[in-house]
Amino acid sequence: MKITVLGCGALGQLWLASLYKQGHEVQGWLRVPQPFCHVNVVETDGSVFNQTLIANDPDFLANSDLLLVTLKAWQVSGAVKVLVGRLPANSPILLLHNGMGTLEELRSIHQPILLGVTTHAARRDGNVIIHVANGITHIGPGNEAGHHFSYLADTLHNVLPEIAWHDNILPASWKKLAVNCVINPLTALYNCPNGDLRQHQNEVSDICHEVAMVMEREGHHTTPEDLLYYANQVIESTAENISSMLADVRVERHTEIDYITGFLLQRARAHGLLLPVNSRLYEQIKRKENEYERSSTGLPGSWD
Numbered sequence: 001m002k003i004t005v006l007g008c009g010a011l012g013q014l015w016l017a018s019l020y021k022q023g024h025e026v027q028g029w030l031r032v033p034q035p036f037c038h039v040n041v042v043e044t045d046g047s048v049f050n051q052t053l054i055a056n057d058p059d060f061l062a063n064s065d066l067l068l069v070t071l072k073a074w075q076v077s078g079a080v081k082v083l084v085g086r087l088p089a090n091s092p093i094l095l096l097h098n099g100m101g102t103l104e105e106l107r108s109i110h111q112p113i114l115l116g117v118t119t120h121a122a123r124r125d126g127n128v129i130i131h132v133a134n135g136i137t138h139i140g141p142g143n144e145a146g147h148h149f150s151y152l153a154d155t156l157h158n159v160l161p162e163i164a165w166h167d168n169i170l171p172a173s174w175k176k177l178a179v180n181c182v183i184n185p186l187t188a189l190y191n192c193p194n195g196d197l198r199q200h201q202n203e204v205s206d207i208c209h210e211v212a213m214v215m216e217r218e219g220h221h222t223t224p225e226d227l228l229y230y231a232n233q234v235i236e237s238t239a240e241n242i243s244s245m246l247a248d249v250r251v252e253r254h255t256e257i258d259y260i261t262g263f264l265l266q267r268a269r270a271h272g273l274l275l276p277v278n279s280r281l282y283e284q285i286k287r288k289e290n291e292y293e294r295s296s297t298g299l300p301g302s303w304d
């Protein structure tokens with residue numbers, strides 16, 4: 001397949017390296033208008049992929065069979081809207097990010113859209129991307145046109161396993177959102193690795209209660225106990241990790257809070273629900289983010 005990967009950060013480079021190794025034709029798409037991108041990934045087994053690949057080639061984009069979007073949630077809709085008109089009309093766009101709400105921002109797009117959430121972990125260490133842990137990527141249709149692309153699960157599974165196809169991706173997206181609502185703001189506020197949340201079980205449980213209320217109203221059956229069990233599983237399996245939100249706060253980068261807790265609160269409002277615990281966490285993270293964004297000159301990201 002011919003694939004453009006939009007966003008060549010940690011996940012983007014992991015996918016570029018894996019696709020290239022499986023013989024797919026790939027290019028990266030960068031924010032800066034540069035015709036090449038360096039992809040430097042250390043795999044979980046210690047092997048190194050280090051290649052310079054083409055980037056930002058409009059002809060390649062116009063012939064791409066897939067646009068794989070590996071941006072932060074708040075970067076997605078602006079960047080996709082700029083590129084969508086240059087893709088073949090039937091080529092799908094796969095959005096792979098934490099948080100929810102980008103689909104709503106892309107409602108005007110008729111292109112087939114797929115949504116994905118992943119438990120793979122990769123992080124930048126200087127100029128190198130370390131693939132920290134293997135995981136599962138759940139993908140499924142984000143709009144009507146996306147339903148025709150279940151075959152992509154097999155193709156992508158051969159590239160970066162595991163891939164699971166879901167005819168309805170929303171339950172998997174909400175489950176991941178629940179975990180991110182718990183771990184991301186709490187670790188960012190306590191400035192601690194995920195495992196330290198074992199000592200904050202009351203807050204973890206309160207967040208799960210509120211998320212479960214919203215999920216039920218959204219039509220995804222769950223219980224606070226199920227979510228608590230799952231959140232604690234992830235806290236254990238990623239105990240040593242620095243969450244992406246804490247990593248963002250530490251280097252004073254815009255966080256994904258608006259698409260994680262912010263999205264939850266938006267859905268709660270639509271159902272007339274009040275979520276005091278999540279509202280407080282949202283405000284605390286926004287206050288932190290505002291402090292450093294107010295003191296810097298640049299606004300977060302620009303996508304053209």
Ligand SMILES: NC(=O)C1=CN([C@@H]2O[C@H](COP(=O)(O)OP(=O)(O)OC[C@H]3O[C@@H](n4cnc5c(N)ncnc54)[C@H](OP(=O)(O)O)[C@@H]3O)[C@@H](O)[C@H]2O)C=CC1
Nearest residue numbers: 007008009010011030031071072073079097098121122303
């Ligand atoms: N890394 C991981 O292990 C995991 C990540 N995720 C999620 O996946 C998503 C991507 O994460 P991750 O790869 O870590 O993020 P990164 O910040 O490492 O990657 C995003 C990349 O996109 C670039 N970018 C920003 N705007 C544009 C644009 N308009 N056009 C082209 N490129 C652009 C950024 O460049 P610049 O920095 O120069 O702006 C950056 O290189 C996030 O939602 C994250 O939460 C989910 C699970 C695991």
Ligand SMILES: CC(C)(CO)C(=O)C(=O)O
Nearest residue numbers: 183238241242243244245
């Ligand atoms: C699951 C979790 C919390 C793992 O660190 C994550 O997705 C993140 O850090 O954004």
